[in-house]
Amino acid sequence: MTDFLPLEHLVAACHWIGAKGWAPATGGNMSVRQGAEYCLLSASGKDKGNLTRDDFIQVEIATNLVPSGRKPSAETGLHTLIYRLFPQAGAVLHTHTVNSTVLSRVEKGNALLLSGYEMQKTLAGQDTHLNTVAIPVFDNDQDIDALAQRIEAFAADMPLQYGFLLRGHGLTCWGKDVNEARRHLEGLEFLFECELQRRLLEAK
Numbered sequence: 210m211t212d213f214l215p216l217e218h219l220v221a222a223c224h225w226i227g228a229k230g231w232a233p234a235t236g237g238n239m240s241v242r243q244g245a246e247y248c249l250l251s252a253s254g255k256d257k258g259n260l261t262r263d264d265f266i267q268v269e270i271a272t273n274l275v276p277s278g279r280k281p282s283a284e285t286g287l288h289t290l291i292y293r294l295f296p297q298a299g300a301v302l303h304t305h306t307v308n309s310t311v312l313s314r315v316e317k318g319n320a321l322l323l324s325g326y327e328m329q330k331t332l333a334g335q336d337t338h339l340n341t342v343a344i345p346v347f348d349n350d351q352d353i354d355a356l357a358q359r360i361e362a363f364a365a366d367m368p369l370q371y372g373f374l375l376r377g378h379g380l381t382c383w384g385k386d387v388n389e390a391r392r393h394l395e396g397l398e399f400l401f402e403c404e405l406q407r408r409l410l411e412a413k
């Protein structure tokens with residue numbers, strides 16, 4: 210695995226996420242696609258800001274089976290769902306930030322609507338602040354299989370793009386490669402902070 214450049218990029222992304230404080234106290238998980246059948250997922254329960262290559266575990270996308278018998282993320286089923294839904298997805302990042310945790314609770318509906326922000330253009334395919342970008346919000350669940358099934362059913366009617374929020378939990382986002390997933394994470398996090406502050410100020 211030493212020559213697998215996307216994994217090097219992912220390890221660097223994990224360190225960046227840790228330095229940002231977006232994966233506190235072992236929260237968060239990260240993965241990268243390894244061909245059509247497998248992905249490499251962060252080990253469960255580790256400090257994601259300090260991961261090394263050896264902390265990534267191969268998982269079969271179709272089955273969630275782990276050839277090594279090691280223990281990947283408790284949220285493996287959400288990563289493999291993204292890789293199954295989107296053959297072009299190359300990396301998935303899940304973070305626990307204050308903005309995503311709070312905003313996903315304040316928003317009572319099933320989507321966070323973002324419009325009027327120039328930074329929407331950090332999201333692939335968005336070219337104007339005049340669009341409305343809907344980020345789905347799913348109620349959190351400790352049963353990851355059930356949660357993945359709920360998300361998959363939603364996606365059958367309304368294709369997912371960029372990422373989704375888990376209420377009171379955090380953001381899961383992806384991209385065609387680690388760089389794009391990082392840009393989506395940073396862009397969405399910026400937008401969440403703006404939206405939270407806008408709601409706070411306009412409520413006064």
Ligand SMILES: CSC[C@@H](O)[C@@H](O)C(=O)COP(=O)(O)O
Pocket residue numbers: 234235236237238251252253254255281282283284303
């Ligand atoms: C630190 S509690 C958070 C976990 O329950 C989970 O939501 C999480 O993001 C990290 O789980 P992990 O199994 O380490 O990938």
Ligand SMILES: [Zn+2]
Pocket residue numbers: 236237238284303304305378379
């Ligand atoms: Zn989590």
